[in-house]
Amino acid sequence: xxxxxxxxxxxxxxxxxxxxxxxxxxxxxxxxxxxxxxxxxxxxxxxxxxxxxxxxxxxxxxxxxxxxxxxxxxxxxxxxxxxxxxxxxxxxxxxxxxxxxxxxxxxxxxxxxxxxxxxxxxxxxxxxxxxxxxxxxxxxxxxxxxxxxxxxxxxxxxxxxxxxxxxxxxxxxxxxxxxxxxxxxxxxxxxxxxxxxxxxxxxxxxxxxxxxxxxxxxxxxxxxxxxxxxxxxxxxxxxxxxxxxxxxxxxxxxxxxxxxxxxxxxxxxxxxxxxxxxxxxxxxxxxxxxxxxxxxxxxxxxxxxxxxxxxxxxxxxxxxxxxxxxxxxxxxxxxxxxxxxxxxxxxxxxxxxxxxxxxxxxxxxxxxxxxxxxxxxxxxxxxxxxxxxxxxxxxxxxxxxxxxxxxxxxxxxxxxxxxxxxxxxxxxxxxxxxxxxxxxxxxxxxxxxxxxxxxxxxxxxxxxxxxxxxxxxxxxxxxxxxxxxxxxxxxxxxxxxxxxxxxxxxxxxxxxxxxxxxxxxxxxxxxxxxxxxxxxxxxxxxx
Numbered sequence: 377x378x379x380x381x382x383x384x385x386x387x388x389x390x391x392x393x394x395x396x397x398x399x400x401x402x403x404x405x406x407x408x409x410x411x412x413x414x415x416x417x418x419x420x421x422x423x424x425x426x427x428x429x430x431x432x433x434x435x436x437x438x439x440x441x442x443x444x445x446x447x448x449x450x451x452x453x454x455x456x457x458x459x460x461x462x463x464x465x466x467x468x469x470x471x472x473x474x475x476x477x478x479x480x481x482x483x484x485x486x487x488x489x490x491x492x493x494x495x496x497x498x499x500x501x502x503x504x505x506x507x508x509x510x511x512x513x514x515x516x517x518x519x520x521x522x523x524x525x526x527x528x529x530x531x532x533x534x535x536x537x538x539x540x541x542x543x544x545x546x547x548x549x550x551x552x553x554x555x556x557x558x559x560x561x562x563x564x565x566x567x568x569x570x571x572x573x574x575x576x577x578x579x580x581x582x583x584x585x586x587x588x589x590x591x592x593x594x595x596x597x598x599x600x601x602x603x604x605x606x607x608x609x610x611x612x613x614x615x616x617x618x619x620x621x622x623x624x625x626x627x628x629x630x631x632x633x634x635x636x637x638x639x640x641x642x643x644x645x646x647x648x649x650x651x652x653x654x655x656x657x658x659x660x661x662x663x664x665x666x667x668x669x670x671x672x673x674x675x676x677x678x679x680x681x682x683x684x685x686x687x688x689x690x691x692x693x694x695x696x697x698x699x700x701x702x703x704x705x706x707x708x709x710x711x712x713x714x715x716x717x718x719x720x721x722x723x724x725x726x727x728x729x730x731x732x733x734x735x736x737x738x739x740x741x742x743x744x745x746x747x748x749x750x751x752x753x754x755x756x757x758x759x760x761x762x763x764x765x766x767x768x769x770x771x772x773x774x775x776x777x778x779x780x781x782x783x784x785x786x787x788x789x790x791x792x793x794x795x796x797x798x799x800x801x802x803x804x805x806x807x808x809x810x811x812x813x814x815x816x817x818x819x820x821x822x823x824x825x826x827x828x829x830x831x832x833x834x835x836x837x838x839x840x841x842x843x844x845x846x847x848x849x850x851x852x853x854x855x856x857x858x859x860x861x862x863x864x865x866x867x868x869x870x871x872x873x874x875x876x877x878x879x880x881x882x883x884x885x886x887x888x889x890x891x892x893x894x895x896x897x898x899x900x901x902x903x904x905x906x907x908x909x910x911x912x913x914x915x916x917x918x919x
Contacts, residue, residue: 379755379756384742385436386725394889410729446504482685521559525893567780568840617723639736640690671736702756808870809866813901829887832893835893
């Protein structure tokens with residue numbers, strides 16, 4: 377008899393990084409690394425589980441910006457070139473390490489992984505990885521959900537509710553365009569929540585979202601079952617709270633699995649270890665040292681000395697950690713099950729980009745976990761939030777607490793002395809965009825194109841990634857440049873629209889460069905009450 381449920385949610389997001397003005401872009405490399413080291417390894421794991429008839433369940437959020445990049449033919453072509461260079465490097469590495477008994481098997485491992493990556497990307501799916509996710513969605517084990525359009529941090533955009541509506545509606549519409557249905561759930565960017573979102577979420581057909589732990593624990597009234605059962609918000613949506621124990625076991629710097637000494641060391645890469653004469657042609661054109669993904673050492677210990685990486689030992693350790701994770705979840709649901717009138721639900725959300733990239737063995741750990749859960753135990757069962765709601769347990773009505781999963785749990789990461797200056801500009805631009813959408817309700821031709829591009833530039837400026845990067849201090853000049861460039865483009869378009877003097881050639885240049893969401897409709901920024909009325913009319917018409 378099942379005593380409890382386990383819901384894995386993998387949040388997949390990258391900012392919109394597309395730079396045709398450069399031959400190679402370090403920012404595009406973020407995207408290419410994620411495809412190679414995270415998304416395709418996860419697809420391989422999911423497909424392997426389905427091939428072996430393993431009864432697993434998982435939820436995968438795909439942010440709209442990530443989906444748009446996966447669908448962009450320009451970035452697909454760029455990735456093919458990136459992958460080809462890595463395959464050439466793999467061949468060189470096999471030759472260089474041929475007589476090294478420790479490193480030669482590792483070079484061969486990387487070459488085989490890259491060959492498989494090329495097969496999946498180029499041959500099996502014709503460069504369209506969304507096809508793989510669509511297959512997995514149709515298979516019934518994987519639940520896909522969306523996020524806000526450009527991952528805007530919604531609590532700090534709420535001065536204009538129209539901005540929140542546009543972010544969420546554009547995300548839902550793009551998901552529907554790609555997958556042919558409305559998602560059941562949404563990943564609120566950074567789990568950022570402020571009371572008042574539910575009306576918008578409900579109007580757009582969503583049923584649930586994921587929250588930080590304290591967003592549910594501090595709800596009003598206090599939830600009877602804490603985070604081990606979702607709560608029902610006054611707006612009619614279910615809010616699922618993050619379980620802190622599963623978070624600590626996977627990502628705690630002190631007790632998390634990825635720090636095990638047998639696992640691969642992320643910070644030792646041949647991009648830094650080998651001479652520029654040898655490795656230079658595979659790095660950025662400026663000769664900037666960077667990661668290649670070829671890493672030959674294990675974590676070994678806290679000292680600088682590192683031993684060669686042993687994949688077999690690492691996989692054995694991943695299996696051991698999967699067993700330990702299951703043991704802890706079994707004890708967890710047995711304990712809470714004694715004081716609840718229903719099986720407890722443990723919600724385990726993570727950034728998917730950390731699996732395979734930072735924690736090389738992460739996808740294999742998840743694979744092992746799914747297999748041992750499906751075998752010889754009936755204490756705990758994997759489930760998705762959508763399927764959990766179908767079980768029909770009555771949910772307590774409670775208003776969630778303002779929260780995020782950022783440092784200190786609220787808004788400080790995205791609002792502090794380093795980045796607070798951005799919000800007056802974002803709020804002013806959103807106000808101007810709402811005025812445009814309201815005053816030009818039936819635009820056509822060039823005017824319509826300009827309004828759509830203005831909306832696109834504003835959405836790009838609203839990305840939560842820019843204030844986050846500014847706070848972290850890594851590549852903050854890039855984040856500031858991106859944010860300001862999109863705002864400047866928006867303001868220039870806004871002025872040209874009002875003056876009826878649109879620079880068509882410049883507009884076409886923007887459409888080709890910032891080509892996010894080609895079917896974006898500027899009407900999403902209309903006055904909120906009018907927009908919701910339109911959506912209600914559509915729903916009534918469908919009925």
